[in-house]
Amino acid sequence: MKIVDVCAFLSPHGGGVKTYIEQKLAIGPRLGHQIVIIAPGDRDAVVERAPGARVVYLASPRFPLDRKYWYFDDETRLHAAISAEAPDFVEASSPWRSASMVGRWSGPAPRALVMHADPLSAYAYRWFGALLSREAIDRRFEMFWEHLRELGQAFDRVVCASGELQSRLAEGGVANTSLHPMGVEPGLFLPERRNPQVRRELLEVCDLPEEAHLLIAVGRLSPEKRWPMVIDAVAAASRSLPIGLVMLGAGRQKRRILAQIAGNPHIRLLTPERNRVRFATLLASADALIHGCEAETFCMAAAEARACGVPVIVPDRGGAADHARGGAGVTYEAGNAQSAAQAIEALFAGPPRESGPLETVTMEDHFARLFAEYAMIVGTGRSGV
Incomplete structure (x- = not known):
């Protein structure tokens, strides 16, 4: 055709x-x-x-x-x-x-x-x-x-x-x-890309030891992504658990998001990684991906995380929620920072999750x-x- x-x-x-x-x-x-x-x-x-x-x-x-x-x-x-x-x-x-x-x-x-x-x-x-x-x-x-x-x-x-x-x-x-x-892009997002050294380096950027939990967030810095809410949720969950958050993104809300971070050494905003292999390695090396937008029509970032064997913490509405099904992650009440913080704590409270066999749709x-x-x-x- x-x-x-x-x-x-x-x-x-x-x-x-x-x-x-x-x-x-x-x-x-x-x-x-x-x-x-x-x-x-x-x-x-x-x-x-x-x-x-x-x-x-x-x-x-x-x-x-x-x-x-x-x-x-x-x-x-x-x-x-x-x-x-x-x-x-x-x-x-x-x-x-x-x-x-x-x-x-x-x-x-x-x-x-x-x-x-x-x-x-x-x-x-x-x-x-x-x-x-x-x-x-x-x-x-x-x-x-x-x-x-x-x-x-x-x-x-x-x-x-x-x-x-x-x-x-x-x-x-x-x-x-x-x-x-x-x-997802075939042959790129794989559990084998998880790299302990990359994980240690990202936690060092967040001023945290290797024993801490590492979250990653990916997406445009725009209002519908609700990054200020995500930052508040991670900060709240960090009161009971050592958690670092690495955010990869660019956009018109950068100043607002940096103000929301307010110098928190455990939350870092980095520029997007354009090298796809390097990006897949960063994603696979995190302990979980967190996302704030309930308006996603699919949520490619969450799909790529799951293909890497990384659990997701996502709102309970919109396309992102699909990627938490079947034990692949946890959901929280969309737009609610307290609920998101509780979801982070629930994910990390138990033993580390095994990714198990993944059915990856390309x-x-x-x-x-x-x-x-x-x-x-x-x-x-x-x-x-």
Whole structure:
């Protein structure tokens, strides 16, 4: 198949969408498919990535709220770019305005919306959750729910990477939802990468001895990640246990997070590790990963930790919660620092956890299953839309 992905939020500066697209460009041709990404950028350009994989950039304005991104502002031109590719299948990678544009494209190819974002959890539930129930918040955001329902009718599939997101969308009346959990990069995140020397060095950075517990946290320094809450939880748990926290991240909340750390020698904020082997080694050498965001659509960091045999401490809502199931970690009440501290204490109170045999889903597994469903839709036509 020729698969065209209209990806409105592709930034050269990184992020989960970029990681996903990079792997799609690499894996799709190996599975026998042609992959074309249509993305907004500063100028028109075509970048050949490999035989059967390329990125088509359409000159577009910068996104005013985050200038690392651009946005499609010309629907007619976007439709022309899709039609010029004569795709067998079309994807949209954002539930915002670009998805509506793709839904209105008049071409015959079936299409899927891949939910790389959960705006209700990232914004509405986080902003108003302390005051209102989710049901009350949903009623106040009925206009957005109606938008999602319209997308469910316009797309043959609304692809979700977590069971919680799929269930919530389906219960909210969004049609054609489909569950396709993502996976990790094959051959990289392995328990064998655990390195006692690396662990000792990280604990030394946290001014702690080898006998202490080592937590790692990974992700953008943005409000929805709730890093201040994570820092408070670790500080509280540290009153009864020797715990070091190493955070790997960059973003606009750096100053706020450093203020939250407030000179605590046992909590260190480091820059992201771009070397993937080194990153996998750091992850595998920790005693647990802690995460604060309940708005994850999958939570790649938690999946990578589990592939390394590292338990996770995650909120009980959102995609991160999936990775704690089956004894793979512990959950806490989303957004609650005291509950998170208790989860840390519970994890470390007993004997060290053995990772045991792991069933690791790779991104190749994910794309093989997803593209097989696309091929089935192509074969049966769009009668369900």
